[in-house]
Amino acid sequence: MRLTFLLIDDDEIERLKFARVLQKNGYSHNLIEANNGEVAMQYLENNEQLPDIIFLDLNMPKMNGLEFLKILKSNPKLQYTPVVILSTSNNHNDLKESYGIGAAGYIVKPLKYEDYARKIKCLIDYWDVNELII
Amino acid sequence: MSNDPKILKRALQREKAARKQAEEILEGKSRELFKLAQELKQANAKLKEGLTEKTTELQGVFGNLVDAYVLMDIFGNVVKMNDAAKELFGYNLDSEKLNVTDLIYKEDYGYAMKSFHQLVTHGKFSDYQARVYTKHKGIRIVHINASIIYNTKKKPIAAQGIVRDITEKLNQERIFQEQKNQLSTIVENSSLGIVLTQFGNIVQTNKAFRNLLEYNEGELEQKEVVDISVKDEYATSVTFMDQLNSGQINNFSINKRYLKKNGGMFWAKTSVAAVRDQDDNIKYQVALIEDITEQLALEKQREELVKNLEKSNQELKDYAHIVSHDLKSPLRSMNALITWLKEDYKDVLDDGAQDSLNLLLKKVDKMDQLINGILKYSSIDKVDQLRKNIDLKIVVTDIIDVIYIPDHITIFINSDLPTIRGDVFRLQQLFQNLLSNAVKYNDKEKGIITITCKQTGKFWEFAITDNGPGIPKKYHDKIFQIFQTLDDSKESTGVGLSIVKKIIDLYEGKIWVESKEKKGTSFYFTLKA
Numbered sequence: 257m258r259l260t261f262l263l264i265d266d267d268e269i270e271r272l273k274f275a276r277v278l279q280k281n282g283y284s285h286n287l288i289e290a291n292n293g294e295v296a297m298q299y300l301e302n303n304e305q306l307p308d309i310i311f312l313d314l315n316m317p318k319m320n321g322l323e324f325l326k327i328l329k330s331n332p333k334l335q336y337t338p339v340v341i342l343s344t345s346n347n348h349n350d351l352k353e354s355y356g357i358g359a360a361g362y363i364v365k366p367l368k369y370e371d372y373a374r375k376i377k378c379l380i381d382y383w384d385v386n387e388l389i390i
Numbered sequence: 391m392s393n394d395p396k397i398l399k400r401a402l403q404r405e406k407a408a409r410k411q412a413e414e415i416l417e418g419k420s421r422e423l424f425k426l427a428q429e430l431k432q433a434n435a436k437l438k439e440g441l442t443e444k445t446t447e448l449q450g451v452f453g454n455l456v457d458a459y460v461l462m463d464i465f466g467n468v469v470k471m472n473d474a475a476k477e478l479f480g481y482n483l484d485s486e487k488l489n490v491t492d493l494i495y496k497e498d499y500g501y502a503m504k505s506f507h508q509l510v511t512h513g514k515f516s517d518y519q520a521r522v523y524t525k526h527k528g529i530r531i532v533h534i535n536a537s538i539i540y541n542t543k544k545k546p547i548a549a550q551g552i553v554r555d556i557t558e559k560l561n562q563e564r565i566f567q568e569q570k571n572q573l574s575t576i577v578e579n580s581s582l583g584i585v586l587t588q589f590g591n592i593v594q595t596n597k598a599f600r601n602l603l604e605y606n607e608g609e610l611e612q613k614e615v616v617d618i619s620v621k622d623e624y625a626t627s628v629t630f631m632d633q634l635n636s637g638q639i640n641n642f643s644i645n646k647r648y649l650k651k652n653g654g655m656f657w658a659k660t661s662v663a664a665v666r667d668q669d670d671n672i673k674y675q676v677a678l679i680e681d682i683t684e685q686l687a688l689e690k691q692r693e694e695l696v697k698n699l700e701k702s703n704q705e706l707k708d709y710a711h712i713v714s715h716d717l718k719s720p721l722r723s724m725n726a727l728i729t730w731l732k733e734d735y736k737d738v739l740d741d742g743a744q745d746s747l748n749l750l751l752k753k754v755d756k757m758d759q760l761i762n763g764i765l766k767y768s769s770i771d772k773v774d775q776l777r778k779n780i781d782l783k784i785v786v787t788d789i790i791d792v793i794y795i796p797d798h799i800t801i802f803i804n805s806d807l808p809t810i811r812g813d814v815f816r817l818q819q820l821f822q823n824l825l826s827n828a829v830k831y832n833d834k835e836k837g838i839i840t841i842t843c844k845q846t847g848k849f850w851e852f853a854i855t856d857n858g859p860g861i862p863k864k865y866h867d868k869i870f871q872i873f874q875t876l877d878d879s880k881e882s883t884g885v886g887l888s889i890v891k892k893i894i895d896l897y898e899g900k901i902w903v904e905s906k907e908k909k910g911t912s913f914y915f916t917l918k919a
Contacts, residue, residue, distance in 0.1 A: 270719075270723070315715045344715045344718050344722075367754070367755065368755075369722075370729065
């Protein structure tokens, strides 16, 4: 099944990395990119077609990941879309807060690109076999 | 011749008549005299009776007199003493003689003589106050009123004195005065301001209070409490004062301001208590005033410091967070980009370029480890985990299972490891860092690492000994500092031992090194039992 991902990350290289994993693995999934929470929110409000999964960075300028997540989860229309956190931090509080607000997963970005590629592949394969609300 | 018998006869008759009349008068007088004598006799008897009565009465007064009574002749020989006098002086006149000069205290002799002179010349003296000796060489202070007794011819025949023992009274007065002095010394020299008030009026103040308010002595006593108070707080203190006066409370304490004489004010802690009379009615209010301006300033300063500390603590926490994100992100990007270069251009890049890119990746990796080290180091004391009973035998065995140990190295546990109170994560880190160092740097063909432990007082002393390269003496302190490593070829960040040191500090233990170069090293450390 062809999924649509919304990736929210302020770091261009991080977005490139995600796109490269999709491309190198020959996935045909659709990737929408947003470089911060506000842009992402605008996209979600202006598009009828919602993404299947949202990948969200935590540390971003302006609206950070947790703020974005709170807004999303309090929106009756948007609250069902699974959000997976992609974070640098394995800080216990961040984890607790993310899951508390309603994150569907929490991935710590590893240093090495190979490790990253492996993790993202697992992630996509996992969501590929999940039932999703369309 | 004139001798006429008739005349003679008549004369005789007249004479007879006169004699008869005289006899009659005499008889009458005699009767009168008798009667008078009778009356006199009666009166005399009555008088005698009265005198006896009076004497008895006097005797009674004399005996019952609380004060000592002394009667003496004009030579000072004591003739009579009442019971009180006997008791006071200790003499018994029935069996011994006493002259008043025996009683005079040596140093008071002059005064005694002067008083005696006054007694003789004026017939009395009063309010004589001096010391006397008792029979048993005791010294008493007495008060005497004395007077001379005269006979009917106004001739002095004796002297009498009423003697009161005022020794105790004077003593008590002295003690009372002394206590009063002590009390006023305390009050006057107290660093606390002390004020006595009577329903809003200032009755008395001490020096400290006057100094606080910059008033002179006596000036405040004309004022009322309201004059030296600030309106808002005065209202509060009046509320309390009413409760105090109505007996609802016995004391209270408030922080209020006082107005100084020449403007300006200061904050003071004021503790007020009621002073009651014997009937439990409030007579005064006593207030203790403590200048807390400085204290308040210090408190404020402390609050600010705590706030700042909290802030900088939070900043430190955030700092670790920021370090993890902001420093690690570029490293991740670099790793990705270098990896892509290698992948995308592997046909173009020669071996030299590939080697350079690999070295670059290694440096990025090292940088990442340094950052991880900082994070670990700074998070050691961040969360104080619950201390539980931790069996170190299990902790150490687990670590030996987990860390990589090459075949030529063996770890021996040579003592029974104890169970101690602590946080398992920290204790793991402690042993893991020491053991993995011992393994990592061992340069011998047959590496041997031993763990021993013994109890010394309140502490367990552990030793981890290896037969590795040893550590030169000059580095023994340096190795525990962060980022200090003696090895630059291997993957060492210089964080491991600094973490060990920090954990041991947290457990109030000590760590030290003994080492022989090329022979091996022993790390000793203590943990609270």
